[in-house]
Structure formats: structure tokens, C-alpha cells
Amino acid sequence: MAAKMHSFLSNNRDELTLRCRIKVGQRSGRSATEKQLQDGIPLFLEQLIRTLEIEQTSDPLNSRLISGPAGGGAALSEVSVSASQHGKDLLDLGLTVDQVVHDYGDLCQAITDLAVERDAPFQVDEFRTLNRCLDNAISDAVTEFSYQRDVRNADAQAYESNQRMGFFTHELRNLLGTVSLAFSAAKAGNLSLNGATGLILERNIWALEKLIASSLEDVRTSAENNMVFDSFSLADFINEIYAAAALSIGPHGGNFKAPQVDPDLAISGNRNLLMAAVANLLQNAFKFTQPHTEVFFTAYAAGDRILIDIKDHCGGLGIGVAENMFLPFSQAGENRTGIGLGLTIAKQSISANGGTLTVQNLPSVGCVFTISLPRYALTN
Template sequence: MMHDFLTNNRSDLIDRCRIKVAQRPERAATAQQLQDGVPTFLDQLIRTLCIEQSIDPMESRKISGPSDGTSARSEMGVSAALHGRTLLDLGFSVDQVVHDYGDLCQAITDLAYERDAPFLVDEFRTLNRCLDNAIADAVTEFSYQRDVAVASEKIIEMNERLGFFSHELRNFLGTATLAFAAAKAGNLTLSGATGTVLERSLDALTDLIDQSLGEIRNTAEKSLRPTIFSLADLIADVRQSADLAATVSGCVFHVSHVDSRLGIRGNRDLLYASVINLLQNAFKFTRLHTEVTLDAYAESDRILVDVKDHCGGLPSGSAERMFLPFVQNGINKSGLGLGLSIARRSIESMGGTLSVRDEAGKGCVFTISLPRYAMTPE
């Protein structure tokens, strides 16, 4: 019987595992590990095999767990999870978790071959089940604890970066505020030294924010995979959010029908925010009681999203300048003039373009152009 073989050779098997561990220079075991790792598992395996030879073999599942991947509440699952957590605390990799249990399996196989010890097929199945469950629980706990540690490190790193950003933002903004206050109090023109300080501070703010947005965009591009989503659903969500803003602005908001078969591949949140930015800009500058329209449609291999207002048209030469950060062309100077710049960058990150067309004396039309995709029927 395997449980008799394991009981009679317990010390020999543990010594063999320790030797195998010692032969891996990157895996230095502590006394506590050597006591609680393989020896504990070996004792649980012996008890499992003994119970499976009794009149109630299913009771062994309380020790070693079933073979369906739900062993975490068994004795073996708890100790294996502790073993995985210990290895992580010691700085080892996940393959070391697997090696530790593999060492015991190899030691049992080698010793059985040397002693010519016959085992039953069911006993081998029990051994494999116990090894599978122990490895699964140890690796699961190891991975969970590692993910928690990585998440904590990322939070610390993010807080440090936010602290740097806030500190630099405050400094540049403080300098700009002082320069503006000095110019205002002394009735100074902005062409002198004070104006130079103000301009330099605003340029620094632009660079700082652009850099931060670039880092955020790069992080998003690495962590978020593009998906294909419904254009019609997106426009419906936009409309729901924009209806109230249109009412407050005192204009009529019209949204045309969108073909449900049209799809877009990219970041849905970025496109949603971009369209909302364009609409907010339109509501801000369109004349009272005029209409703002939102049209989304397909043209050849492209998806086009048009936002049209009745602002009266654009000043000469201002079409492209309005996409620059902090540039504001209208009378209403509320906000920072970042919306169009952010929207263009977001659209370009999805492989599209954002342009504006002036309708002299009437208004302007902002157009998002993206590659066309088809929604697959559900």
C-alpha cells in the first residue's frame, strides 16, 4: 500500500526533497518552510490514502479536496496556500512553487523504483489529485498575493506622480497669477517683463499638462485593447447626456437616426468624451434659440460623426489654431480651451481624424472620421 510505503519512508523522502531544494541555488529554504511545506503535505497525503482504504473513502476529500478544482477549503488547500504565500514573501518566483511539489513527486517515484514498491492505479490517481490540488492552491495564493503587492506598488507610484504633478502645477499657476496681478495692479502691458513671466508660466503649464495627458494616453493604450462597439448605442448614450446641456444653453438639439449595423473599433470612453467635448463647445458658442445637430453615418469605408452649430462662422485663419491647447477664439472665455485639443488627440489615438469646416456667416461643422466596421448579429 502506498500509505504504508510513505509512512515507513517519510524521513527519507523529506531528506531527498531537501537535497533537491539545495541543488537549486536560487531556492534557499528556511527551517520553517522545510518543516511546514513538504512534510505537512506528505502527512496529509498519507492520511488521505489511509481514509480511502476505509469504509468511508469520500471523507478523504476533507483533507485533500476533490478533483474539480474546489480544494481551497480542504486542509491541504489551506496549507498549500500558506506555502505559496511564504514563497512570495521570500522573493521567489511562481515556478518555485511548482518545483517544491514536483520534488516530492520525483522523490516518491525514485524511491519506489529503488525499493521495487508496487502501487495500485487508484493510489497513483490519489497522488496526482493531491499534487494537482496543492499546486493549484499554492499557485493561486501566490498569484493573488503578488497581484496585491503589485497593485500597492502602483498606488504608491501613482500618488508620487500625482504629487509631483500637483506641486509643479501649483508653482506654475502661482507664478502666472502673480504676474497677472502685477500687470493688473500696475496697468502694465503684457509686452514687457511681466508679460514674459506670464507667458513663460502658461507655456510651462501647457507642457506639463500635455506631458501628463500623453502619459495617461500611453498607459491606456498599453492596458486597454481596442474593441468593436455599436455606433448607434454610443450616440444614444451621448444624446441622453447632452439633452440637458442643450436645454440649459437655450438651443435646439437634434440627433439623426444611426444605422444599427455600423460599428467602430477603438476606445469607447475616449470617443464618447470626444463627442461630448464637441457638443459642449457647440452649445457654448451657438447663438440663442438656434440648432445644434449631431449626425453619425457611414461614407465609403469611414464612419463620420458631425457636430454642427450656428455660431456665425469662424474668424479668418482660426480653424486650425482652435485645436491648440489654451486657445480660445470666442467671446466666452470660460474653461481652459483644452476640450478640442484633448478631443483631437483622443481621436488620433484611435486611428481617426478630427477636423472643422467653416460655414461663413452660419456656423461650423466638426467632423470625426474613423475606420468603418460592421456589428456582428447577436
């Protein structure tokens, strides 16, 4: 006489669960938390037993409330809810969709192997019920796994796209701001465009054109691989940045002196990226330094490195601020006029040029941002 599958499963519940755990442990790349081992396959096994028991009663169709109907299709059941959660749990572990299928296949294989070992034949209808439960569980687990994975991929792509757009907008605003200041200075002072102010205006208009062209070609995502590195005078580089930055310190009422830089020093890198990085740090200093204080700007050699220091008088950083200030869209101060990308852009640009960007907190005074770049000999 054929054994009742629900009795067989109930009597051998622990053995089947153990065999599934062993199969999971032996599978390459698969890991499981204690919660999963307790609530995943064992829960499905319990639902399968209850389904088989109900199908032996006078109302066998009530078993669909537990395990769902045959033939697939969306239907709410206990199996669908727990299987969906199982699929999500596997995604959280960083596993692939085939691992979802294998988890339920492990139980089917364990039941079949143990039935053969114990010489326990089952009725055809019971095997059909087993297959229906497995099909529904796998379908719901895979569906939820795929949905959650697609949502996360979409969120990641949207964040990356939003970050790229934020970088572009931030740089565009900085360049346009310098152009506006240079134009206003030239107009107010009736200055010739052939002078220093005209040169700042020309260079920043050219930088605007290049930034827009680069964004249209989406070069920014592969900039690190395509960057052209040149050696150039550190003094000329710093003086050019100072001339442009000095235009925007006026409204803050602070002091900003031209730094004295050794004319024999040189750095190597992508000049435009490095200039934008330093400009972002200076804009950050002007934004947060207290009125009628000094923004200190200097560049010097230290062994085989070139160090560029920008010191402000913002009053110092709060606890934990320094660790997060280079994160995208991070804004720690009360002034939220920007979008929180200036420091992120600066750090990424400097890193792409083989340098580092660090910050030192001076309690009750301010902070010092230090750019460290490889030192090169100046060649004619």
C-alpha cells in the first residue's frame, strides 16, 4: 500500500531539512543565514505537508489557499508570500537567480532520494501536488528576486545618472559665475578686454565650451582612461587660479592674498581637471569662512610631493563631519545654496591625477584642505 506523502514528510521533516542544508553548504557560492535555514525551506516543507493533508479531506480545493492553483498565474497564497521573501533574501546575499531555483530543487531531490531509500512509493496525485507547490514557489521566488534586482539596478543607474548631471551642473555654474564676475568687473571699471580680466573671461568661456562638448559626447564617464597628462609650471597654475578666484572674494569681505610660489616647481596632470578641483576648494572656503577673516592659499614642495593648502576660518568642523564631507550631496553647514558636489568633484579629479585630498580640522578656527600631487622638474 502506497504511503501517504504528508505522513512521510512529517515523520522525516528533520532529516529532509538537514539534507537540504547539506546540499546548500556543498553548492559553490551559496551561503545562508541562520534565519534562512530556519524559515526558508523548512517553512515551505510545512506548507507542503498542510497542502497534502487538506487534499485528503472533503474540500481539497482549500489547499490552494496555502500553495496556490495549478498552471501558474498570479495568486495570493502562503507559499507565494514566503517564496517571495525567500527570493528577496537570496538577492540580499548577492546570489544569482539560479540559486533560487536550486534551493527548491534541493528539497525535491531530498524527498525523492529519501523515498527511494525508505522504499516509500507515493500516489501520482501526490507527486502532482508536490510539483505544483514547487512550481508555484519557484515562480514566485524568481519573480520577486527579478523584480527586486531590477529595482535596485534602476535605482543605481538613476543615482549614477543624477550624480553625473550634478557634476556637470556644478562645474557649469562655477565657470559661468567666474565669467559673470569678470564681465561685471570689466564693465564697471571700463577695462580693456586685452588685459588680465579679459584673459580670465576668455579662458572661462573656452572652458565652458569644452565642458559642454565633453558632456554631449559623454566623455566624463571614461575621463580617467582618456586623460592627457602634461607637465606645467606650478607658479603659473596657482597665479591663474588666484586671478579668477579673487573676483569672487569681494562680497564676503575677507582677505585673499596672492601666494608666493617657487618658479622652479612643476606638476603633471590634466590641467583643466586640477584647476577645477582647486577652484572648487576655494569656492568652498569663500562660502563658509567667517566675514572679515582670511582665506589662506599657498603651494609648496615637500620632498617628492607638491602640496597645495587652502585654509579657511569657518569656525571648525563638527564631530564626524570630516569623514563624510567628500560624499556626494553632503552638506554640513547652514549655507545650503549649493548641491553638495564641489568637494566630491575635487577629490575625484585629484585622485584621477594621482593625487590625494585631505582635510585637517582646526577646532574653533577652521579647516585646511591639502592637495598632494607628485612633484616634477620644470622643463623648458
